[in-house]
Amino acid sequence: MDFWSWVLIVVAGVGIPIVQAIGVSNKKTTMEEKLKSLPDFSPTQKIMGNNGDTGLAIDENRKKVVLIKNGSSGVNLKPITYRDVLTSEIFVDGETITKTARGSQLGGALIGGLALGGVGAIIGGLSGKTKSSEKVKRVDLRITVNDTKSPLHDLNFMDFKGKKDGIVYKSAMEQARHWHGLVAVLIKTADNEDERQERIEPSSNVESSTQTSLADELSKLSDLRDKGVLSEEEFSTQKRKLLS
Known part of the structure; x- marks a missing residue:
């Protein structure tokens, strides 16, 4: 080369x-x-x-x-x-x-x-x-x-x-x-x-469950009032107790 x-x-x-x-x-x-x-x-x-x-x-x-x-x-x-x-x-x-x-x-x-x-x-x-x-x-x-x-x-x-x-x-x-x-x-x-997030979610679920139960109870009271089982005054009293 x-x-x-x-x-x-x-x-x-x-x-x-x-x-x-x-x-x-x-x-x-x-x-x-x-x-x-x-x-x-x-x-x-x-x-x-x-x-x-x-x-x-x-x-x-x-x-x-x-x-x-x-x-x-x-x-x-x-x-x-x-x-x-x-x-x-x-x-x-x-x-x-x-x-x-x-x-x-x-x-x-x-x-x-x-x-x-x-x-x-x-x-x-x-x-x-x-x-x-x-x-x-x-x-x-x-x-x-x-x-x-x-x-x-x-x-x-x-x-x-x-x-x-x-x-x-x-x-x-x-x-x-x-x-x-x-x-x-x-x-x-x-x-x-x-x-x-895992610590927060359980409390959120409890809060959501509480809100759902409250809505259900109010709905039941409304039904009882509409059916004449509860008077308007009785309905108002029970409603205040639920919301307090």
């Missing part, structure tokens, strides 16, 4: 990664611009995945989350509420290393509903064991949401081989843990809201 052939190989080896990096950068910019056009959403925190295919944004004031996907048909934005977020998992080379899931009764029912829809095996992840290899190729965050048609959203933080003690892997894991922690806070917030 002559000198110029070697030169072409070297140039190609350097140029291809640069072109790929520019392409990813452009995809991230496109997702950023699309997010700006979304009404009633002001992201307080956002991130675009390492490969430029997906992103995630949070509006803490409105309690909303936007799942971002960049596909062949363009950028798709999927706004959801905190309560639609069911689980969050960090994957390293396809293995779950940590997971947070909704713990309330309602949250558990939603997760169960997705499992019945045929995606339970996917939601469960893999074995949960970490690989002992010194090198890692991928680091991803997987979010499960309350949508039977598209329940999974994967956010990539690293997609090329690197050492576990290397800067790239450590940086990717730091970002993944940060966002996993944020989503875990959303899940906890939703659980707290569910618990408050």
Whole structure:
């Protein structure tokens, strides 16, 4: 192989990664611009995945989350509420290393509903064991949401081989843990809201039942008055007792 052939190989080896990096950068910019056009959403925190295919944004004031996907048909934005977020998992080379899931009764029912829809095996992840290899190729965050048609959203933080003690892997894991922690806070917030709702609903039911009983008693008194069993004075007296 002559000198110029070697030169072409070297140039190609350097140029291809640069072109790929520019392409990813452009995809991230496109997702950023699309997010700006979304009404009633002001992201307080956002991130675009390492490969430029997906992103995630949070509006803490409105309690909303936007799942971002960049596909062949363009950028798709999927706004959801905190309560639609069911689980969050960090994957390293396809293995779950940590997971947070909704713990309330309602949250558990939603997760169960997705499992019945045929995606339970996917939601469960893999074995949960970490690989002992010194090198890692991928680091991803997987979010499960309350949508039977598209329940999974994967956010990539690293997609090329690197050492576990290397800067790239450590940086990717730091970002993944940060966002996993944020989503875990959303899940906890939703659980707290569910618990408050569960405490409120019984008292609401009692109040509703009381109101129904009162209406029934008043109706019975009216019937007795109309039939002549009670005089108008007797009806008024009994009515005051019920309403007091």
